[in-house]
Amino acid sequence: MGAGKEVEEFSINAWPSLQTVLLDGWLLRFADGYTWRSNSVSALYEGGERTLEDKIALCEAIYADAGQPAIFKITPFIHPRLDSLLGERGYESVEHSLVMELEDLSAVPEPSRYDIRIDPSVNQAWIDRLISMNGVSEKNGRATMKMFERPLMRTGFFTLYDGETAIACGIGVANDEYVGLFDIVTHPAHRGKGAGEQLLRYILKWAREGGTKKSCLMVLRDNPPANRLYEKLNYRTIYEYSYRSRTSK
Numbered sequence: 001m002g003a004g005k006e007v008e009e010f011s012i013n014a015w016p017s018l019q020t021v022l023l024d025g026w027l028l029r030f031a032d033g034y035t036w037r038s039n040s041v042s043a044l045y046e047g048g049e050r051t052l053e054d055k056i057a058l059c060e061a062i063y064a065d066a067g068q069p070a071i072f073k074i075t076p077f078i079h080p081r082l083d084s085l086l087g088e089r090g091y092e093s094v095e096h097s098l099v100m101e102l103e104d105l106s107a108v109p110e111p112s113r114y115d116i117r118i119d120p121s122v123n124q125a126w127i128d129r130l131i132s133m134n135g136v137s138e139k140n141g142r143a144t145m146k147m148f149e150r151p152l153m154r155t156g157f158f159t160l161y162d163g164e165t166a167i168a169c170g171i172g173v174a175n176d177e178y179v180g181l182f183d184i185v186t187h188p189a190h191r192g193k194g195a196g197e198q199l200l201r202y203i204l205k206w207a208r209e210g211g212t213k214k215s216c217l218m219v220l221r222d223n224p225p226a227n228r229l230y231e232k233l234n235y236r237t238i239y240e241y242s243y244r245s246r247t248s249k
Helices: 004-013 052-065 081-089 122-133 137-149 195-211 226-232
Strands: 021-023 026-030 072-074 090-104 115-119 152-164 166-176 178-186 214-220 236-245
Touching: 004 090, 004 178, 004 236, 021 052, 026 052, 026 226, 052 081, 072 081, 081 236, 115 195, 122 137, 122 152, 122 166, 122 178, 152 195, 166 195, 178 195, 195 226, 214 226
Parallel strands: 178 214
Antiparallel strands: 021 026, 072 236, 090 214, 090 236, 115 152, 152 166, 166 178
């Protein structure tokens, strides 16, 4: 589980939240409700003298005070009883996802089509493109702006162009070991034409030129087109995760 936990820790740091609470080794994250990963409990470590039942109840109370539902991320690294306890408390298992790793960026082909723009910091124009392509709300766009105002890792905001037309966008967050890929989206009118693959090649090239060796990403298990694309670039699943929630998305 060593490499998997390393990737889990990286992904938590790479995709920020607006507020965090540390509770006996559990990290409670808050970001105005935008994305499950930034508004859930990551129970990576155990500590303190509280029982699991007490810690769950305390998490519920903290999220209720924040006006948000308590959501728990279920990974291979949690306490073995946590998942079943949440099920007994009425939490449903949702958002089943894969964590995929690419072990060698040097093997990724160079981009061969389209043009790229890389913004080193988040800006309203990039957020507007994300909103138009991904259908996120203005509120969630503002949350993304706030989350990435002061990134702690090297971050690029990518836009792929066909001439003057923006056709895909995404975020790359890198340190010396990994680059994480987030919010990868192609405009609906340009899907199925290879734009997504070219965008990934550009992001991975940017990371490789900065000294990064590997890549990781998270994708819904029930997303065959995306999974086929990632597998084409030699990403392989290293573990799976889901969430426990009492509310629908």
